[in-house]
Amino acid sequence: GAGVSQSPSNKVTEKGKDVELRCDPISGHTALYWYRQSLGQGLEFLIYFQGNSAPDKSGLPSDRFSAERTGGSVSTLTIQRTQQEDSAVYLCASQLTSGDTYEQYFGPGTRLTVT
Amino acid sequence: DAKTTQPPSMDCAEGRAANLPCNHSTISGNEYVYWYRQIHSQGPQYIIHGLKNNETNEMASLIITEDRKSSTLILPHATLRDTAVYYCIVRPGSSNTGKLIFGQGTTLQVKP
Numbered sequence: 675g676a677g678v679s680q681s682p683s684n685k686v687t688e689k690g691k692d693v694e695l696r697c698d699p700i701s702g703h704t705a706l707y708w709y710r711q712s713l714g715q716g717l718e719f720l721i722y723f724q725g726n727s728a729p730d731k732s733g734l735p736s737d738r739f740s741a742e743r744t745g746g747s748v749s750t751l752t753i754q755r756t757q758q759e760d761s762a763v764y765l766c767a768s769q770l771t772s773g774d775t776y777e778q779y780f781g782p783g784t785r786l787t788v789t
Numbered sequence: 790d791a792k793t794t795q796p797p798s799m800d801c802a803e804g805r806a807a808n809l810p811c812n813h814s815t816i817s818g819n820e821y822v823y824w825y826r827q828i829h830s831q832g833p834q835y836i837i838h839g840l841k842n843n844e845t846n847e848m849a850s851l852i853i854t855e856d857r858k859s860s861t862l863i864l865p866h867a868t869l870r871d872t873a874v875y876y877c878i879v880r881p882g883s884s885n886t887g888k889l890i891f892g893q894g895t896t897l898q899v900k901p
Contacts, residue, residue, distance in 0.1 A: 678832075705886050717833070717876075717891035730888060765832050769886060776821070776885045780832030 678781035699768030712762035807864040811877030826873040
């Protein structure tokens with residue numbers, strides 16, 4: 675079946691511009707996660723959605739970062755006034771939360787480059 | 790901060806078992822140990838998880854010490870496609886949802 679998809683796969687933007695990154699989770703997965711992976715920091719958690727609400731936003735690095743999820747499905751991560759340190763691969767994962775399930779399924783990521 | 794410690798790199802000969810160690814001495818009684826791996830330029834992939842007992846699936850085996858302070862992931866017959874970064878993760882809390890905190894992982898190089 676279809677896995678987690680993310681778009682765009684690559685994004686190059688100028689410093690100061692806003693960007694939107696999209697995640698389409700696996701159908702029926704109620705939990706959705708955003709992570710980012712940069713050379714200096716490894717893989718770090720950003721935000722977690724359960725349905726449309728976000729019980730854990732603790733990883734968002736600044737108020738320039740926001741995310742929303744609508745209809746319990748697609749999620750968008752928005753970065754305003756991008757900075758060079760925002761350059762990273764942004765990864766989305768989803769998880770089925772009914773029953774005895776523990777596995778997070780990751781998408782291929784969006785590579786963001788801020789010039 | 791990650792609650793696990795892993796060696797930064799390991800080599801393994803193709804066809805041999807790869808044994809990847811992980812220390813998690815501060816693990817709480819209700820926390821699970823998870824293993825994920827990340828092949829170059831791909832998103833992480835779930836391998837296995839466990840609480841107290843040893844676990845086995847089609848990909849690997851997980852051996853957890855009786856005191857739960859360490860564990861070993863075993864790939865019984867490593868192939869070149871198993872070359873990846875392997876992450877040992879202790880998931881905070883007792884829930885099956887919530888964030889994963891990744892450490893630096895172990896880069897496993899499988900050699901012909």
